[in-house]
Amino acid sequence: MLWEDVSVLDPSTQRPAVGIRDVAALARVSPTTVSNVLSGNRRVSAATRERVHWAIDQLGYRPNLSARNLRVRRAGLIAVAVPEIGVPYFAELIGHVVQAARERDYTVLIDQTEGRLEAERFVLSGMNPGMVDGILFSPLGIERVEYENRRDSTPLVLLGERISGGGVDHVAIDNVAAAADATRYLIERGGRRIAAIGHQEREGGGTAPQRTRGYRQALDAAGMSYDPGLVVPTSKYHRRDGALAMAALLDRGTRPDAVFCYSDLVALGAIHTLRERGLRVPEDVAVIGIDDIDEGRYSTPTLTTITPDKVAIARTALELLFDRIADGSREPRQIVVPHSLTVRRSA
Amino acid sequence: MLWEDVSVLDPSTQRPAVGIRDVAALARVSPTTVSNVLSGNRRVSAATRERVHWAIDQLGYRPNLSARNLRVRRAGLIAVAVPEIGVPYFAELIGHVVQAARERDYTVLIDQTEGRLEAERFVLSGMNPGMVDGILFSPLGIERVEYENRRDSTPLVLLGERISGGGVDHVAIDNVAAAADATRYLIERGGRRIAAIGHQEREGGGTAPQRTRGYRQALDAAGMSYDPGLVVPTSKYHRRDGALAMAALLDRGTRPDAVFCYSDLVALGAIHTLRERGLRVPEDVAVIGIDDIDEGRYSTPTLTTITPDKVAIARTALELLFDRIADGSREPRQIVVPHSLTVRRSA
DNA sequence: CTGAAAGCGCTTACAG
DNA sequence: CTGAAAGCGCTTACAG
Numbered sequence: 001m002l003w004e005d006v007s008v009l010d011p012s013t014q015r016p017a018v019g020i021r022d023v024a025a026l027a028r029v030s031p032t033t034v035s036n037v038l039s040g041n042r043r044v045s046a047a048t049r050e051r052v053h054w055a056i057d058q059l060g061y062r063p064n065l066s067a068r069n070l071r072v073r074r075a076g077l078i079a080v081a082v083p084e085i086g087v088p089y090f091a092e093l094i095g096h097v098v099q100a101a102r103e104r105d106y107t108v109l110i111d112q113t114e115g116r117l118e119a120e121r122f123v124l125s126g127m128n129p130g131m132v133d134g135i136l137f138s139p140l141g142i143e144r145v146e147y148e149n150r151r152d153s154t155p156l157v158l159l160g161e162r163i164s165g166g167g168v169d170h171v172a173i174d175n176v177a178a179a180a181d182a183t184r185y186l187i188e189r190g191g192r193r194i195a196a197i198g199h200q201e202r203e204g205g206g207t208a209p210q211r212t213r214g215y216r217q218a219l220d221a222a223g224m225s226y227d228p229g230l231v232v233p234t235s236k237y238h239r240r241d242g243a244l245a246m247a248a249l250l251d252r253g254t255r256p257d258a259v260f261c262y263s264d265l266v267a268l269g270a271i272h273t274l275r276e277r278g279l280r281v282p283e284d285v286a287v288i289g290i291d292d293i294d295e296g297r298y299s300t301p302t303l304t305t306i307t308p309d310k311v312a313i314a315r316t317a318l319e320l321l322f323d324r325i326a327d328g329s330r331e332p333r334q335i336v337v338p339h340s341l342t343v344r345r346s347a
Numbered sequence: 348m349l350w351e352d353v354s355v356l357d358p359s360t361q362r363p364a365v366g367i368r369d370v371a372a373l374a375r376v377s378p379t380t381v382s383n384v385l386s387g388n389r390r391v392s393a394a395t396r397e398r399v400h401w402a403i404d405q406l407g408y409r410p411n412l413s414a415r416n417l418r419v420r421r422a423g424l425i426a427v428a429v430p431e432i433g434v435p436y437f438a439e440l441i442g443h444v445v446q447a448a449r450e451r452d453y454t455v456l457i458d459q460t461e462g463r464l465e466a467e468r469f470v471l472s473g474m475n476p477g478m479v480d481g482i483l484f485s486p487l488g489i490e491r492v493e494y495e496n497r498r499d500s501t502p503l504v505l506l507g508e509r510i511s512g513g514g515v516d517h518v519a520i521d522n523v524a525a526a527a528d529a530t531r532y533l534i535e536r537g538g539r540r541i542a543a544i545g546h547q548e549r550e551g552g553g554t555a556p557q558r559t560r561g562y563r564q565a566l567d568a569a570g571m572s573y574d575p576g577l578v579v580p581t582s583k584y585h586r587r588d589g590a591l592a593m594a595a596l597l598d599r600g601t602r603p604d605a606v607f608c609y610s611d612l613v614a615l616g617a618i619h620t621l622r623e624r625g626l627r628v629p630e631d632v633a634v635i636g637i638d639d640i641d642e643g644r645y646s647t648p649t650l651t652t653i654t655p656d657k658v659a660i661a662r663t664a665l666e667l668l669f670d671r672i673a674d675g676s677r678e679p680r681q682i683v684v685p686h687s688l689t690v691r692r693s694a
Numbered sequence: 695c696t697g698a699a700a701g702c703g704c705t706t707a708c709a710g
Numbered sequence: 711c712t713g714a715a716a717g718c719g720c721t722t723a724c725a726g
Contacts, residue, residue: 017476017719019718019719019720020719020720020721021719029696029697030696030697030698031697031719031720031721032696032697032698032721032722033695033696033697035720035721035722036696036721039721041721041722042695042696043695044695044696045695045696048695048696060498062472062473062475062476063475063476063719063720064417064476064477064718064719064720065475065476065477065478065720066413066416066417066422066477066478066718066719066720067417067477067702067718067719067720067721068719068720068721069413069702069720070411070413070414070417070701070702070703070704070718070719070720071701071702071719071720071721071722072702072720072721072722073702075413077456084442085432085438085439085441085442085445086435086438086439086442086641087438088433088435088438090438091432091433091434091435091437091438092432092433094432094457095431095432095433095459098432098457098458098459099459102459107456107457107458107478108456108457109424109454109455109456109457110441110445110454110455110456110457111445111454112442112445112446112449125409126409128409128410128412129364129409129410129411129412130411130412130413130414130703131412131413131454151407238641239641239642239644239645240645243645268642268645268646269645271645271647272645272646272647272649275647294433294585294586295586295615295642297586298586298587298590298615298616298618298619299615299619299646299647300618300619300622300646300647302619364703366702366703366704367703367704367705368703368704376712376713377712377713377714378703378704378705378713379705379706379712379713379714380711380712380713382704382705382706383705383712386705388705388706389711389712390711391711391712392711392712395711395712410703410704411702411703411704412704413702413703413704414702414703414704414705414718415703415704415705416704416718417702417703417704417717417718417719417720418703418704418705418706418717418718419704419705419706419718420718477719695726696725696726697724697725697726698724698725699722699723699724699725700721700722700723700724701720701721701722702719702720702721703718704717704718705716705717705718706715706716706717707715707716708713708714708715708716709712709713709714709715710711710712710713
């Protein structure tokens with residue numbers, strides 16, 4: 001089928017799709033010139049520019065991004081891969097990423113791994129070639145070696161995961177310090193039997209083991225002994241996991257006077273169980289979380305928590321990503337974003 | 348620069364990018380055949396197929412989507428445009444959309460309008476041509492006429508917004524009925540002074556006016572009079588808006604015995620204020636919301652709410668969208684998704 | 695300041 | 711069962 005034979009139709013509407021050639025023809029210039037008017041790459045005389053703009057308006061022309069991307073080898077798209085968008089922490093973080101990306105004329109594509117290993121491997125392999133220019137990745141199940149054996153070269157920045165190997169860009173809060181801060185606060189306000197909910201055994205030290213380490217550090221520093229019976233692992237960090245873990249703790253006869261939860265959602269779940277059992281928060285049991293999601297500002301009681309600077313995480317991650325896109329071979333950087341303690345009512 | 352002169356380099360890594368031609372050369376077949384092996388569009392002899400697969404593995408080849416998209420005029424991408432990803436209702440809905448889209452080999456791109464008019468107009472204009480195959484759009488500020496004057500032909504499905512004109516595909520719950528159900532439930536359990544929080548004046552009847560209508564209907568049906576002093580408008584549906592509206596109501600001396608909130612977030616904010624003022628929920632004031640976000644299962648008290656079938660909304664919307672992608676000129680359909688009442692503790 | 699031509703990496707009639 | 715060639719809609723050296 002030749003161009004001259006049949007006009008190109010948009011398959012979905014049967015309306016003619018207008019391309020750069022149509023604009024060029026109408027403006028009586030070459031496609032080159034139209035392209036230059038659009039990109040601003042080359043000086044174009046005012047008269048010509050005006051004619052081109054007129055033709056563009058006339059035809060309602062809008063450049064085809066697939067074609068441009070194919071040509072310039074840039075997709076204008078970055079992917080954010082997280083376990084679940086429905087988890088408020090990720091939803092809020094993605095909101096900031098989308099906003100920061102827009103400022104750079106990038107669009108954000110969402111990938112939800114649900115912690116599935118194949119999904120995470122797909123992310124590591126750069127997703128579909130040519131589809132995205134870079135990836136922000138919050139991993140869950142994948143092992144550290146897999147990062148190191150990564151063959152794909154798509155720029156990638158890890159979110160919230162501290163890979164001690166250091167072969168990959170990443171941005172995170174200092175999880176050990178954050179957990180220690182939370183625990184120390186519970187100690188300072190009188191906690192003597194402090195439970196920890198959210199531990200996970202992971203190779204190569206993921207977020208959870210780091211938080212457990214911080215918890216132990218704070219205990220040590222206060223001269224308090226570490227009681228493994230007070231540490232409850234959870235496989236995920238949903239409200240449900242917090243609620244069930246708290247119930248399990250209580251059911252086995254353990255009565256902590258304070259609980260350090262590895263996420264706000266876990267904390268909210270734990271509070272739910274405590275109140276159902278008739279225990280008062282914080283009077284009987286103080287509860288602290290990590291994440292500072294909006295929900296904790298309005299929950300009953302309002303949630304004391306560790307506040308990571310989510311805006312900084314989003315912006316820093318994008319900065320690392322764009323740096324890496326610009327220079328694929330520069331040294332990987334690991335950036336630690338500040339966190340703070342936000343005291344509300346629950347502890 | 349000719350192909351033969353210099354091998355093509357991936358700009359970010361300086362590693363050679365492998366294309367279909369490399370695979371073809373290594374497998375000693377034509378690119379056509381490689382393409383056919385990949386797509387399954389044509390029968391390929393077992394021996395050839397094997398050689399091609401071997402070559403693909405050997406080179407780690409993965410097809411370039413921009414090129415494919417350019418050729419087949421399909422992006423494999425749909426956009427979801429919502430006011431804010433950080434709002435749990437949207438986050439949960441998007442999670443379902445992402446999942447349903449994956450089953451169809453589609454990827455989801457996020458657009459956050461924040462209710463900005465230009466952002467919403469950009470969505471209506473189909474975003475960037477060739478970038479997405481279709482759009483799921485949850486509008487906020489845009490006027491009805493703008494849909495009708497829409498020039499762009501990108502398939503688009505409206506989410507949660509009932510455009511009475513009916514010129515556009517959309518899927519939503521029956522907002523009038525949902526509000527009436529909520530209000531009737533409050534009446535049945537003894538409410539006599541029932542406030543409504545979340546009203547908005549909008550042209551052409553958006554979600555908010557419909558809910559107000561349902562509220563009034565239920566009042567009428569019970570023979571109760573409508574008191575404008577009990578209806579509080581809010582500009583947004585965040586926790587904060589609910590909290591402030593509730594405070595305003597109380598501050599002006601109004602003491603409802605029940606509150607119908609136009610979203611769960613508003614309800615949670617209202618509860619926050621009530622408890623801060625020492626009022627018991629539901630004993631002093633019963634509160635009901637709409638959305639059934641996960642948060643309401645664990646809040647204190649747990650939240651009674653109207654549950655829209657979010658999975659159905661996501662799947663139906665995608666179905667409409669794919670139908671429209673397949674046939675751009677079919678009659679627009681307006682689909683009503685079921686909702687139900689979920690009774691928990693707050694009312 | 696402007697244009698003709700090549701090519702980004704695919705797929706798909708057309709031909710055998 | 712397989713291949714040569716055209717073309718998707720752009721951008722960018724190259725040339726003037």
